[in-house]
Amino acid sequence: MKIDRRNFLTYTTAAVLGGAAGSMLTPAPWKLMDDVSIWTQNWPWTPVPEAGPVTHKQSACTLCPGGCGINVRFVGTRPVKIEGLKDHPVNKGSLCPMGLSGLQYVYGPDRVGSPLKREGKRGEGKWKKITWNEALTAVTDKLASLRKSENPQSLACITGSSRGTLPSLIGRFLTVYGSPNLLRPATVQDANEQALFLTQGKQGTLGFDIENADFILSFGSGILDGWGSPGRMFRLFGTRKSEQRIIQIEPRLSNTAAKASRWIGINPGTEGALALGLAHVIIKESLYNKNFIEKFTFGFNDWTDDAGITHTGFATLVEAYSPEKVSQITGIPKPLIESLAREFAASPRPLAINGRGQGTLPGSIDESLAMQSLNALTGNINQIGGIYIVPEQTYAKWPDLGMDATASKGMQQPRIDGAGSDQFPNTRSLLNRLPGLINSVKGDSPVQALLVVDANPMYTLPDTAATRKAFDKIPFIVSFSSYMDETAAYADYILPDHANLERYQDIPTPAGMAHQTITLATPVIEPLYDTKHTGDALIHIAKSLGGFVEEAFPWDDYETFLADTLQDHWSDLKEKGVIEISPDSKDSAVLSFNTASAKYEFCPAAATRQGSKDSNAPSAYTPAAIEGDEKRFSLLLVPYDSIRLSGEQIANSPFMTKTVEATVLKKQMTLVEINPKTAKTLALKEGSKAVLTTPKGKASVIVHLYEGIMPGLIALPRGLGHTAYSEFLAGKGTNTNDLIGSVEDPASGFDMAWGIRAQLSKA
Amino acid sequence: MKEKNDYEHSKRYGMVIDLDKCTGCGSCMIGCYTENNVPFKADETNKLDSINWIQVYKLTNGKPYPETEISYLPMPCMQCDGEGKLGHSPCVSVCPAVATDYDYSTGIVSQIYTRCFGCRYCMAACPYHARKFNWWDPVWPADMEKYLSPDVSPRMRGVVEKCSFCFHRYQLARNKAYYENRQTEELGEDEYQTACAEACPTGAITFGDLNNKSHAVYQLKNSPNAFRLLERLETNPKVYYLSSKKWVRRQGDNYLANEEPGLIKKIDKQHH
Amino acid sequence: MNETPLIPAGVKRCSKWQFSLWMGAVTAVLIWGIYAMFLIWYKGLNQTNMNDAYGFALWIWADLAVIALGGGAFFSGFLTYIIGKDDLKNIINFAVIIGFICYSSALLILAIDIGQPLRGWFIFWHANVHSMLTEVAFCLSCYFAVLTIEFIPLILENPRLAKKPFLHHLSHNMHGVMAVFAATGVFLSFFHQGSLGGVAGVLYGRPFAYREHVFIWPWTFFLFTWSAAACGPCFTILVTWMTEKITRKKLVKQEVIWLFAKISGWMIITYITAKTIDTLYWALVTAPSKGFTLMDFYSSPTYNIGLLFIEIVLCGFVPGLILITRRGRENSFFLMSAVILAVIGVSLNRWVMVLQVMAVPLFSFNDWYTYMPSWQEVATTVLPVAYGLIVISLAYRYLPVFPQEQELNPID
Ligand SMILES: Nc1nc2c(c(=O)[nH]1)N[C@H]1C(S)=C(S)[C@@H](COP(=O)(O)OP(=O)(O)OC[C@H]3O[C@@H](n4cnc5c(=O)[nH]c(N)nc54)[C@H](O)[C@@H]3O)O[C@H]1N2
Ligand code: SF4
Ligand code: SF4
Ligand code: SF4
Ligand code: SF4
Ligand code: SF4
Secondary structure, three states, X not given: OOOOHHHHHHHHHHHHHHHHHHHOOXXXXXXXXXXXXXXXXXXXXOOOOOOOOEEXXXXXXXXXXXXXXXXXXXXXXXXXXXXXXXXXXXXXXXXXXXXXXXXXXHHOOOEOOOOEEEOOOOOOOOEEEOOHHHHHHHHHHHHHHHHHOOOHHHEEEEEOOOOOHHHHHHHHHHHHHOOOOXXXXXXXXXXXXXXXXXXXXXXXXXXXXXXXXXXXXXXXXXXOOOOOOHHHHHHHHHHOOOOOEEEEEOOEOOHHHHHOOEEXXXXXXXXXHHHHXXXXXXXXXXXXXHHHHHHHEEOOOOEEOOOOOEEOOHHHHHXXXXXXXXXXXXXXXXXXXXXXXXXXXXXXXXXXXXXXXXXXOOOOHHHHHHHHHHXXXXXXXXXXOOEEEXXXXXXXXXXXXXXXXXXXXXXXXXXXXXXXXXXXXXXXXXXXXXXXXXXXXXXXXXXXXXEEEXXXXXXXXXXXXXXXXXXXXXXXXXXXXXXXXXXXXXXXXXXXXXXXXXXXXXXXXXXXXOXXXXXXXXXXXXXXXXXXOHHHHHHHHHHHHOHHHHHOOOOOOHHHHHHHHHOHHHHHHHHHOEEEEOXXXXXXXXXXXXXXXOOEEOXXXXXXXXXXXXXXXXXXXXXXOOOOOOOOOOEEEEEEOOOOOXXXXXXXXXXXXXXXXXXXXEOOEEEEEEOHHHHHHOOOOOOOXXXXXXXXXXXXXXXXXXXXXXXXXXXXXXXXXXXXXXXXXXXXXXXXXXXXOOOEOOOOOOEOOOOEEEEEEXX | OOOOOOOOXXXXXXXXXXXXXXXXXXXXXXHHHXXXXXXXXXXXXXXXXXXXXXXXXXXXXXXXXXXXXXXXXEEOOOOOOEOOOOOEOHHHHHOOOOOEEEOXXXXXXXXXXXXXXXXXXXXXXXXXXXXXXXXXXXXXOOOHHHHOOOXXXXXXXOOEEOOOOOHHHHHHHXXXXXXXXXXXXXXXXXXXXXXXXXXXXXXXXXXXEOOOOOOHHHHHOOOOOEEOOOXXXXXXOOEEEEOOOHHHHHHOXXXXXXXXXXXXOOOOHHHO | OOOOOOOOOOOOOOOHHHHHHHHHHHHHHHHHHHHHHHHHHHHOHHHOOOOXXXXXXXXXXXXXXXXXXXXXXXXXXXXXXXXXOHHHHHXXXXXXXXXXXXXXXXXXXXXXXXXXXXXXXXXXXXXXXXXXXXXXXXXXXXXXHHHHHHHHHHHHOOHHHHOOHXXXXXXXXXXXXXXXXXXXXXXXXXXXXXXXXXXXXXXXXXXXXXXXXXXXXXXXXXXXXXXHHHHHHHHHHHHHHXXXXXXXXXXXXXXXXXXXXXXXXXXXXHHHHHHHHHHHHHHHHHHHHOOXXXXXXXXXXXXXXXXXXXXXXXXXXXXXXXXXXXXXHHOXXXXXXXXXXXXXXXXXXXXXXXXXXXXXXXXXXXXXXXXOOOHHHHHHHHHHHHHHHHHHHHHHHHOOOOOOHHHHOOOO
């Protein structure tokens, strides 16, 4: 047979077909099919987690100041899950979404794995890995040179909080170095502390015995949106007695409002007026606790001082806040104000609480005083179900500081932020004023070097543009952040701290707790990367600076320092993880006040005694001077808090962002909430793209119609709009701080801006 | 092999979620992610390609300010007992490859990722959108693979996954009982709890054996405020909800204009 | 050696050049589709715009539609071999080819659609006999095998292949037993067309799709078979007509077409009557028992009540009535209008039973689900069309598809 092209093809085809058919009769294809499917079940790029013995280690969550006890589940040496610690006095097993996703912070892509030195322009993201030695030397050299030029006060340090031993260590460092400029953000705790000091003459934080209160009047406090210690608050809500009533007063139907027994809408920023209006009704109808008012308070009625000047008492003061007038201010119907006052006063254990949303903004002192006055009217001071004063943690005495002339001179300089000055005598820190002050200085910045510890001011400070401008003027910025946050990304050096679970940290009484606790976060894993505890880094720098600075730090490392500081408590804490300090036997604590009158002093008596106010022109309700021209900006922008978002220095984990609803974030854009009625007047529909403009800036947003918000308002979630971090957070939505500035409380300097005027127009 | 246990005597694990206590915090979702190695991606805002074994929905009464009310509603897999006979769950009955199955000893609807070939018929069948498809290969960036739990195998692209009532926890509890020479029938209520129930900071989720009189869920499910989602479809969910709000209970199912939720008699009362 | 021509004797075909140009164009579309198909296999179903609510989408509709339209094959087989309508032998070859294309496409689409194509065989190996999809997979593959067997003898009739004695005898013997296969095919078809209807009808969690049962089958089971039998022939007629227009030749005698159209017309009328009864029962009894009104299902701008009118009246009763009346079907304009309406009708029915099922929200707090296919989905859906055109073109060119072609187009 001749093999030509055609029959070659024919036979080849036949052979192939025959072969194929034949091979189907062999096991090969069937085996292959099986193997292939088994391969799909074991794709090498799908991880197979390693198994091992299961153990648990207890520690505490340090991702927010909540201070929750955690139980970390290990498989072999790997932590695989964080769960709540059932017998921890703060959270009793409850955790918030952030704490639950704690492992994502440790292992996630946002970690800074080694000390870094900036290579490109600030914020450009070009870094050079350096050794710890190089990093510490660079910082030491800079700090030494500032002292050498007799300019130690130009070193400033921003910390996330002043509570706990690390801020104390930093404070000690700055003092012996010669700078008074330890700054930190203020929260409603600070405002409440000041009000507490004015009325009771004691230093301490305000605790709320929410567990035992039966009528909670919340002036916009997001008790289920992250206020206080979220772990505690959620647990309390879940286990509360059915007779406990929660009245939530705020202009937006928040999650707290939704869960409250009753939600009352109020014009934003007028909570203080409402408190005084309630006091008006309570006093007018004689519903207050007469025994307490007569025996234990001062300044309820008009009074005359030693110089013979007559001062307005609280009762007279609130006369001006009739239900009619308050109704006008707050937008709450008059009968409702009256019935609310009566209900509050009639409850056996009523409790007024304050701090809008998560309480991250302090608000005015007037406001804090007004809320405390309500509690005083019912006599619920240091009483079960009332407010308590929680004393500051007292630490062991450290060896005395020796200070050289440079340090003494530096320490005599006024603080840059004006805190503690004649203008704001009771205020400890005013970080909100820092950018403005730096920017207003012509020539060199008063801050020549900035250390940032556990803080992310480039994101959390109001008016991001101003903050950036101020930071541009600071020649030397060091971040000690564990994560590549906005401030770290803008720093010159990053000296990364260990992450949560990797480091020691003591946690004093969390915000809002009515009694004192100390919790110790113990490291449960070895540090993953080339990081260093900031305490150790600072001790190292102090030692390298020599002289008195070195002498002030006789400790080898932070752990020794911590043990030495906590002394008696240290071994207890190491063993139990938490200790509870029961209040001085309640009876003796009750009703002892350290004021001049040895009584609870009503506003404005207290304020008058402090010499900062003219009591004949009392202004018990100071509306914040909200920025913006009413004509150009017909709407009000109010930021809101959500427990699924973090607006604080530690940002969202990927899991938290994953839970964010599609009505809050869509792709890379934030949705703003607006009442359908208002939207209609603006010709905006659900899902419309719009431009949100305020006197501070502009943002592209999507419109979400929400019946649960007062007409005329726009609500914007806090916690989005990050520019740093990884793709799991960066570039998603709008940072409220880009659009909002700070408004100073004339009495305290605290930021009292609950919002800003704004306009929303179709994009 | 399936064993068709006597309905009365087998376990029927179920949940009662108290919506009055649910604050919409989302902890249950995160508790579930971390327990079950649920993956995540950079953009999770399209909830229709976002893997959540429990999804918290936000309901509103639709009234204008200030009469507006909202309620959150967490929705895991309902572990449907199914229409008519036990085990005829909407999804189980349609899966062509038995990659999802009804376990007669617990009432739990399983999902075997390595058996599933991704036809998604079960997703079409499930009225609760409880089933999620792996549209992408899961990726754990940086060192995140290190925190994965070995109790639940990570899934591969192209398969369906869903809430398992943390079945691995049942297995662990069962094994423990076995080693301690106890019968699985004797498993205590707290020996087997789901991760979401544990994670819920307000204790809104109660989990247990609906057939066991000593378990909390047994009583809770009989509350006058109790309802199940889309009960009228006869899916027989084992997840119950409690709400003191009538409008919430009404949104749990579909009703004609003239119908009242409480008055529509459940067609299948046998499961009580 | 004198080459046996590839083209069957006694018929005229276009030039090689023209043919190549046409094939080139269609192949380009095919390659686009194949590219999309490989993208989907390689990167996964994230290449589509399907999502967890829209787990079934465009190509599953195409799959169902194509199977319904391919129904001309089994139904003509049924009429020819079982009822004995011999006239239809003149169109059955073409019906078989269209069926073959439809079913092979359907299988290919299924292989693209599943998330784990390499495990696709689990549907057979780990079969769940209670699943409609299992039934579909088995029947579909078996029927595809039958169609292949029905197609082979026709292929073997290619003059050059027929010259080989072995192939010639094979072809001859296969013809002999074809009635058996046709009968098997008909049986299988009744089932899988039904199972496809069952796929949606058993979804008792989806009140829009769910239908009451007769024995173990939901109503849709029967309606799907019925509608495929009714409208499949219309598609065969339509494709024949298009082939005739393109080739500018009469290929099948008009009497044959009329006969096929008449039978189809009566099937449509009976089908649509049954469908109307089904719809009424569903709207008045089934849906309300689950808390839905009919209008709840048609409250979106896309899915409005107009669809139901189009499906039942415009694309149901209208073509049915045209085809059962002599004057209607013998007027070529009416005939083709009816045929096209019927094809649209059955395709719309499949669309509704796939896409609308997914779109209807089940909770009052959910909105309608929406979906827009990605280009990859469109390309993979177009792929079978290009493939079909290629197979039809090759078959028409090289095989004696139309027994009446010679007679109708004598070559001088
Ligand atoms: N104490 C103790 N422990 C042991 C052993 C021992 O001797 N003592 N033996 C060890 C050994 S050798 C083995 S092999 C293991 C066996 O342990 P496992 O692998 O857990 O074995 P099974 O429980 O048989 O199967 C697991 C599940 O797979 C499901 N399944 C069925 N078909 C498929 C499929 O196609 N794909 C997938 N993914 N799942 C499917 C079944 O429904 C079953 O529930 O146990 C190990 N563990
Ligand atoms: S509330 Fe704060 S401390 Fe508690 S778990 Fe959440 S982040 Fe951690
Ligand atoms: S909820 Fe859905 S997935 Fe779960 S058992 Fe029911 S039908 Fe199946
Ligand atoms: S997607 Fe998987 S589990 Fe679902 S029906 Fe298909 S094979 Fe079964
Ligand atoms: S029961 Fe388990 S698997 Fe299901 S949602 Fe809860 S945590 Fe997730
Ligand atoms: S964790 Fe509890 S309170 Fe939070 S959303 Fe889930 S069920 Fe609701």
